[in-house]
Amino acid sequence: xxxxxxxxxxxxxxxxxxxxxxxxxxxxxxxxxxxxxxxxxxxxxxxxxxxxxxxxxxxxxxxxxxxxxxxxxxxxxxxxxxxxxxxxxxxxxxxxxxxxxxxxxxxxxxxxxxxxxxxxxxxxxxxxxxxxxxxxxxxxxxxxxxxxxxxxxxxxxxxxxxxxxxxxxxxxxxxxxxxxxxxxxxxxxxxxxxxxxxxxxxxxxxxxxxxxxxxxxxxxxxxxxxxxxxxxxxxxxxxxxxxxxxxxxxxxxxxxxxxxxxxxxxxxxxxxxxxxxxxxxxxxxxxxxxxxxxxxxxxxxxxxxxxxxxxxxxxxxxxxxxxxxxxxxxxxxxxxxxxxxxxxxxxxxxxxxxxxxxxxxxxxxxxxxxxxxxxxxxxxxxxxxxxxxxxxxxxxxxxxxxxxxxxxxxxxxxxxxxxxxxxxxxxxxxxxxxxxxxxxxxxxxxxxxxxxxxxxxxxxxxxxxxxxxxxxxxxxxxxxxxxxxxxxxxxxxxxxxxxxxxxxxxxxxxxxxxxxxxxxxxxxxxxxxxxxxxxxxxxxxxxxxxxxxxxxxxxxxxxxxxxxxxxxxxxxxxxxxxxxxxxxxxxxx
Ligand SMILES: Cc1cc2nc3c(=O)[nH]c(=O)nc-3n(C[C@H](O)[C@H](O)[C@H](O)COP(=O)(O)OP(=O)(O)OC[C@H]3O[C@@H](n4cnc5c(N)ncnc54)[C@H](O)[C@@H]3O)c2cc1C
Numbered sequence: 001x002x003x004x005x006x007x008x009x010x011x012x013x014x015x016x017x018x019x020x021x022x023x024x025x026x027x028x029x030x031x032x033x034x035x036x037x038x039x040x041x042x043x044x045x046x047x048x049x050x051x052x053x054x055x056x057x058x059x060x061x062x063x064x065x066x067x068x069x070x071x072x073x074x075x076x077x078x079x080x081x082x083x084x085x086x087x088x089x090x091x092x093x094x095x096x097x098x099x100x101x102x103x104x105x106x107x108x109x110x111x112x113x114x115x116x117x118x119x120x121x122x123x124x125x126x127x128x129x130x131x132x133x134x135x136x137x138x139x140x141x142x143x144x145x146x147x148x149x150x151x152x153x154x155x156x157x158x159x160x161x162x163x164x165x166x167x168x169x170x171x172x173x174x175x176x177x178x179x180x181x182x183x184x185x186x187x188x189x190x191x192x193x194x195x196x197x198x199x200x201x202x203x204x205x206x207x208x209x210x211x212x213x214x215x216x217x218x219x220x221x222x223x224x225x226x227x228x229x230x231x232x233x234x235x236x237x238x239x240x241x242x243x244x245x246x247x248x249x250x251x252x253x254x255x256x257x258x259x260x261x262x263x264x265x266x267x268x269x270x271x272x273x274x275x276x277x278x279x280x281x282x283x284x285x286x287x288x289x290x291x292x293x294x295x296x297x298x299x300x301x302x303x304x305x306x307x308x309x310x311x312x313x314x315x316x317x318x319x320x321x322x323x324x325x326x327x328x329x330x331x332x333x334x335x336x337x338x339x340x341x342x343x344x345x346x347x348x349x350x351x352x353x354x355x356x357x358x359x360x361x362x363x364x365x366x367x368x369x370x371x372x373x374x375x376x377x378x379x380x381x382x383x384x385x386x387x388x389x390x391x392x393x394x395x396x397x398x399x400x401x402x403x404x405x406x407x408x409x410x411x412x413x414x415x416x417x418x419x420x421x422x423x424x425x426x427x428x429x430x431x432x433x434x435x436x437x438x439x440x441x442x443x444x445x446x447x448x449x450x451x452x453x454x455x456x457x458x459x460x461x462x463x464x465x466x467x468x469x470x471x472x473x474x475x476x477x478x479x480x481x482x483x484x485x486x487x488x489x490x491x492x493x494x495x496x497x498x499x500x501x502x503x504x505x506x507x508x509x510x511x512x513x514x515x516x517x518x519x520x521x522x523x524x525x526x527x528x529x530x531x532x533x534x535x536x537x538x539x540x541x542x543x544x545x546x547x548x549x550x551x552x553x554x555x556x557x558x559x560x561x562x563x564x565x566x567x568x569x570x571x572x573x574x575x576x577x578x579x580x581x582x583x584x585x586x587x588x589x
Pocket of ligand 1: 089094306415
């Protein structure tokens with residue numbers, strides 16, 4: 001064993017001497033059983049090293065039994081399917097890859113275990129289109145975040161989802177903290193990020209008149225933006241379907257038949273599928289899927305993040321994305337001795353080691369989002385939100401958006417990020433299995449990076465099909481990058497609305513008063529390449545229930561519209577998954 005391995009073992013044993021550490025197939029593997037999840041994560045982090053493909057941390061948390069939510073449907077609908085490419089996961093990575101592959105004449109199938117696309121972290125994020133200023137130039141995060149950021153203008157035009165680019169401001173409260181701003185400014189040249197500059201308070205106020213009273217300088221990053229992540233996800237999926245991809249919802253990959261380093265088939269709850277190549281885009285489950293395929297070199301350690309949505313009336317107070325530098329925690333005056341200061345600058349510059357988080361983000365709908373925090377959890381599907389987290393985030397972010405109050409909160413949600421121990425994206429062709437492509441560790445800034453990751457995955461899939469399967473893969477000359485525009489009443493002039501309502505009175509029937517959404521827009525969402533008849537799917541597509549009253553008024557009306565359109569009873573319409581019943585039956589006749 002090498003010296004560096006011995007050193008790692010020593011450090012890991014300082015956490016718990018009972019942990020077994022071995023080197024296997026180029027990976028460092030940890031096994032054992034412990035009582036403290038945070039210590040298990042710390043042990044995993046100590047194992048990271050460039051000499052390995054990655055860390056396999058199989059230390060079990062005593063008393064914790066992981067429970068994966070799986071669809072309850074069991075049939076043979078897709079049994080015997082033989083797609084060229086099978087994508088596992090209908091989040092941003094999977095759907096962007098499906099769309100990218102639809103540019104070729106290929107049989108592409110995407111399976112998603114949820115009842116809709118964007119069932120995982122892709123619908124539970126802040127929607128910031130990140131600049132990626134603090135990544136190292138050779139990281140996967142830099143490569144894909146940078147390219148992904150560049151792609152958003154064209155994508156939003158083609159796919160017709162909301163996106164704005166008002167910039168990102170990193171603010172500091174004391175002159176000495178400018179060291180950090182200038183260090184990041186220098187990094188922007190290494191990373192080829194255009195237009196970054198250090199600005200003073202006056203210029204900051206020109207962009208953001210309500211910037212906090214203590215902010216003296218800021219790093220202005222003009223390429224920062226925000227978008228609607230679930231609308232983006234739905235748009236990618238719909239455009240992929242328009243161009244020939246088959247999207248199969250409520251379909252989970254449960255196992256694989258692998259022989260001589262090759263996946264022969266993928267077992268699902270809806271039959272066995274025989275793909276030529278598999279794309280693993282399963283978010284927090286990418287390590288489980290890689291394990292099924294015999295290609296596991298990494299471990300996902302789920303990391304929770306809670307975001308808080310504030311009322312539109314305070315949306316005007318921050319019009320871009322703004323966060324305070326991590327060193328401002330010392331206080332606006334920069335209290336603390338020189339060692340504390342140096343340490344805090346070092347921490348801020350090595351910020352890529354953790355998830356991006358704690359910012360104030362304007363949204364495409366005019367609200368403000370604050371958050372998220374970052375907490376390690378053993379549970380890959382734990383999306384509960386607790387009051388103390390909400391309080392902590394509000395307390396912190398009220399320092400940045402000084403005008404907001406706790407009573408402005410209208411909703412909050414929690415998502416689970418999917419970092420690997422290497423804290424970088426693991427996007428690569430299979431190492432031990434020839435016909436799998438891994439898209440793992442895609443945590444923040446993964447929503448920004450997904451379209452760029454998809455370009456590589458699609459390129460590698462085509463190369464594999466040509467070089468290893470003897471296929472001649474042709475361009476799909478009928479590929480249509482555009483997703484048709486649907487009427488959005490709120491953005492129309494009174495004259496335009498009048499005309500539309502005369503043509504179709506359904507647009508004159510307002511269902512959601514808070515967001516001003518009409519019956520016509522809900523019916524449009526159902527008349528799409530990927531119609532999903534659940535309350536949440538409609539909410540994501542056209543926003544009824546997203547306003548101040550959070551669906552208190554409009555949900556019964558939306559239920560009625562869905563039941564009528566589907567030709568079923570009200571009880572059959574679910575909130576999100578098949579078991580999320582809303583109505584059990586009539587109480588009065
Ligand atoms: C709180 C929070 C805030 C964030 N904020 C931002 C931000 O502002 N900007 C940004 O760029 N990024 C942000 N991110 C990161 C971003 O959301 C993710 O990186 C991105 O959504 C990852 O997409 P994905 O498709 O790889 O994974 P996911 O969206 O998790 O998709 C994986 C899909 O696979 C499905 N699946 C899993 N197992 C199976 C199986 N066995 N069979 C079939 N399907 C399966 C899941 O149901 C899921 O839908 C944030 C993340 C969180 C949690």
